[in-house]
Amino acid sequence: MKIIIPNVDVSIFRYIAQCLETITNDNLNALYWNSSIVPIIDMFDELNPNVVFLHESQLDKAFEIVCKDFNFKYVVFVSGKTALPANLAQPPHAIIAPPDSKVDFNDHHVICIRPMANIPAVHNAQYVENLKSEILIDTTHVNMNDELLKLLSYLIATHHTKIIGDNALPLHQYMGKVTMIERANFIKSTNIFLDIGTGGHYLDASYLKVAALTTHPTNNIILNFNNLSTLQAHLNTLINKDLVKQQYITQCYSNVCGKNTSYHFSSELFNLIGESDIAKTLLEYMKGITC
C-alpha cells in the first residue's frame, strides 16, 4: 500500500507521516510528496497511490483529472473557514478539520485535530547536561504579549529558566530556534516544562515524564495557571514536593499514553477511512514502545 502525504506546512500531516514512517514495511510505504515541484498528475502517474492526503487548496482541476483516471482514497485537510467545493468528482473519505472549524461537514467523516503528544518527534529524547534547566519555555506558535513577557521576566529572575522556540526574545535565556531533536532533548533535560501556547505541547513533556504546566489545559489532570500567584503555587509544589511531583508525572504520562498521542489520532483516522489494519498496527506499535 502506498500512502502519499504532501510536504505542506500542516503539522498534523507531519505527525501522521512520522507515525507511518515508524511502521513502514514491504507492504506499506509512506511517502512525502513535494507538491510544489511535482504536479499531482505526475505524482499519480509515477506512484499510483492507494491513499492520498491533500490540503483543501489542492482540490483543483488537476485533482478532478486524477479522480477520473485513478482509484484511490483521500483525506483532505481543511482550514474550517470555507466549505469544500460542491462539485468534487469524488468525495473525501475523511476530513481533518481544526477544532474551531466554523463549517459543518455533515455528509462526511470528520476528525477534528486535538492537542496530542507527537511521539515520533520526542521518543528518543535524552537528558543533556548542557541543556538542563529548572524551567523550560517554548515560544513556538505563541503570541507574545505584555502579560507573557512579565511572566517570563518573573521566571527568569526567580528560577533557572531557558527559553527556546521560533519567536525570538531579547532575553539572555533565549537559546534560539531548535530542531526536533534539540527540542526533545531540551524538554527531557528540564525539571518543569511551561506551555504558554495553545498547541498542547505540554503533552510532549508529559510523555517524556517531565512535569508540565499549561495556560491552555485540555484535560482535568494537567495543572494550569492564568495568573502569577497560581503559577507560583504550582511551581512551589512541584519544586519542593518530590513525591507529589512524581505522582503528577505518572498521572500525566498515563493520560497521554491512554489516548492523547499522534498514534491514537492516526489510528482513529485510518479506522475512519476503512484501513483498520494500519490503524491496528499503529496502536500496537504505540503499545510496544510505551510498555
Place this chain on the structure above:
Amino acid sequence: MLGILKSSVQNTDKDFFMIHNLNQLVHTSTNSCVFCDEVGTTTTSLLTNVLQRIQILYFNGIVITDDLTEAQSLIHIPNAKKRFLYLYHVEWPYINNLHFKHLDSVFLHDHIDLIARSDSHAKLIEQVFKAPKYVMPEWDYNTLIRIDQNE
C-alpha cells in the same frame, strides 16, 4: 603565549581596555600577539605584535577572542593549545535569526572555554551555557598572565 583573535581593532570600549592591558603585558614575561585584519584609529597605540588574521591557523598558543563571529572559527585552529571565548558583552540574544546550533557549536563546545567579564556575567553564563573558566574584568592583564601560566 597568548593570541588574541579579532576581525578588527577599533576605537571601542572593549578594544581600548584590550590595548591598554596588552601594552601592560609587554613589560611582563607573558608574550602576546593580536591576529586581526584591520587596526583602526585608536586612542592608544598597540605595542604588541599584530599579525594577519589568517596566521592564527599556524598559532600553537592560547587563543582568546571576544568576537562572536570569530568564535565560530576557534575550533578550526588546528594547533591551538587552548581556545577561549571572552564574553565581554553578553550579546548573544541580539544575533539575528538565532538557532540553537549556533550557540551549541561555540558556547557549549567541549574544546572552547568561556571567560566572563564579571561575577554577575559569570552567574548568567553558567546558568545559560556552562561555568566560565575565568572571570577577567576588562581584559585585566593579571588575569591574562594567570591564564597563560595555568593553561
